[in-house]
Amino acid sequence: MAVDTILVTAASGNIGTRLIPLLLSTLPSTRLILPTSSAAKLAKYASNSRISIEEGSIKDPYWLGQLFVTHSVSTVFLNLTGTDELFTTMNALDSFQRSGTVKHLVYVSGAGDWTSPAGIKTLITRHTAGHVLMKTIVEQKLQHGGFPFSWTVLGPTLFFDNDLSFPDFLQSSLYDIPLGSKGISRVSCADIALAGVKAVEDRGKTLGGKKITIGSLHKYTDADTAALWSKALGREVHVRPADEEGWEAFEAATVARAGKVWGRDIALMYRVFSEDGWGMTEEEYAFQVQVLGKEPDRYEDGVIQMANGEVKKADKRYA
Numbered sequence: 001m002a003v004d005t006i007l008v009t010a011a012s013g014n015i016g017t018r019l020i021p022l023l024l025s026t027l028p029s030t031r032l033i034l035p036t037s038s039a040a041k042l043a044k045y046a047s048n049s050r051i052s053i054e055e056g057s058i059k060d061p062y063w064l065g066q067l068f069v070t071h072s073v074s075t076v077f078l079n080l081t082g083t084d085e086l087f088t089t090m091n092a093l094d095s096f097q098r099s100g101t102v103k104h105l106v107y108v109s110g111a112g113d114w115t116s117p118a119g120i121k122t123l124i125t126r127h128t129a130g131h132v133l134m135k136t137i138v139e140q141k142l143q144h145g146g147f148p149f150s151w152t153v154l155g156p157t158l159f160f161d162n163d164l165s166f167p168d169f170l171q172s173s174l175y176d177i178p179l180g181s182k183g184i185s186r187v188s189c190a191d192i193a194l195a196g197v198k199a200v201e202d203r204g205k206t207l208g209g210k211k212i213t214i215g216s217l218h219k220y221t222d223a224d225t226a227a228l229w230s231k232a233l234g235r236e237v238h239v240r241p242a243d244e245e246g247w248e249a250f251e252a253a254t255v256a257r258a259g260k261v262w263g264r265d266i267a268l269m270y271r272v273f274s275e276d277g278w279g280m281t282e283e284e285y286a287f288q289v290q291v292l293g294k295e296p297d298r299y300e301d302g303v304i305q306m307a308n309g310e311v312k313k314a315d316k317r318y319a
């Protein structure tokens with residue numbers, strides 16, 4: 001049986017940290033190519049004969065394109081982030097096409113209908129955050145681009161791990177993100193990784209051209225979140241109020257941590273989630289359970305694990 005070569009981006013990130021061990025254990029006849037800006041971040045895989053760590057810039061389309069050819073990459077797990085996410089993604093899609101070797105792509109987007117006329121209208125009307133809006137362009141490009149490879153889109157909701165975005169949170173009584181009262185679905189990165197493995201394994205046979213929305217059906221409000229964290233930490237935790245003062249403070253803290261461009265973008269995104277809520281339909285939920293072969297992880301359990309220090313936030317450049 002031919003060895004399948006899978007290129008995975010952001011292997012040191014929140015999803016990648018869970019995805020790489022799962023790919024190695026679930027798909028024994030595969031090789032993994034891991035592009036990274038810093039090989040030191042992936043040092044724990046350095047002696048694994050099934051893994052090639054490639055140091056360079058994911059933003060360089062010539063370097064990335066050469067990796068596909070050199071390693072005869074057949075499958076790509078594409079997880080990109082940052083203020084240049086649109087350019088990097090489009091150049092990557094073009095490189096897959098040029099390579100002639102890529103047969104299947106799994107692309108990390110976000111939950112939501114971002115390709116029907118009604119879905120696009122809602123997204124464009126409500127959102128201004130560039131890193132959210134660009135994903136509708138990518139999803140439409142996949143649908144209409146006539147690519148010579150199959151693709152599956154993953155649509156996660158809000159990661160459990162985002163609760164650890166502010167380093168001092170576990171020692172404080174303030175949950176920094178103004179979540180608001182409409183409610184937001186939450187997802188474990190382990191479930192995103194599991195959906196990723198299923199989509200890689202499927203290679204477009206049954207999941208090709210589909211979006212798998214991943215997360216809870218329940219949408220957690222600020223009050224839900226405060227209650228869960230208060231119980232888990234054994235002290236009263238307040239969620240920052242979703243009022244002007246709360247937004248100003250949240251944005252200032254995010255800018256201090258992630259810079260002005262990314263900080264503003266993240267704040268713009270959370271404002272819409274707080275005002276509109278964010279989640280999934282019952283049909284999307286049922287499809288997810290079918291793909292995962294289980295119910296998604298519970299945020300209630302995730303909060304306890306994070307409070308107990310069992311989850312470490314991945315080394316992240318962005319919020």
Ligand SMILES: NC(=O)c1ccc[n+]([C@@H]2O[C@H](COP(=O)([O-])OP(=O)(O)OC[C@H]3O[C@@H](n4cnc5c(N)ncnc54)[C@H](OP(=O)(O)O)[C@@H]3O)[C@@H](O)[C@H]2O)c1
Pocket residue numbers: 009010011012013014015016035036037038041058059079080081082083084085088108109110111131156157158159162314315316317318319
């Ligand atoms: N966080 C959420 O709640 C959430 C919800 C829904 C969707 N999403 C989407 O999920 C994706 C993953 O987000 P994340 O924040 O969790 O990422 P992450 O897994 O922490 O990945 C960060 C790593 O990705 C690599 N990378 C990818 N694209 C890059 C670029 N253009 N420039 C520089 N480095 C890049 C870098 O790794 P190296 O340094 O090793 O090169 C970086 O350290 C994003 O597209 C995000 O919009 C996130």
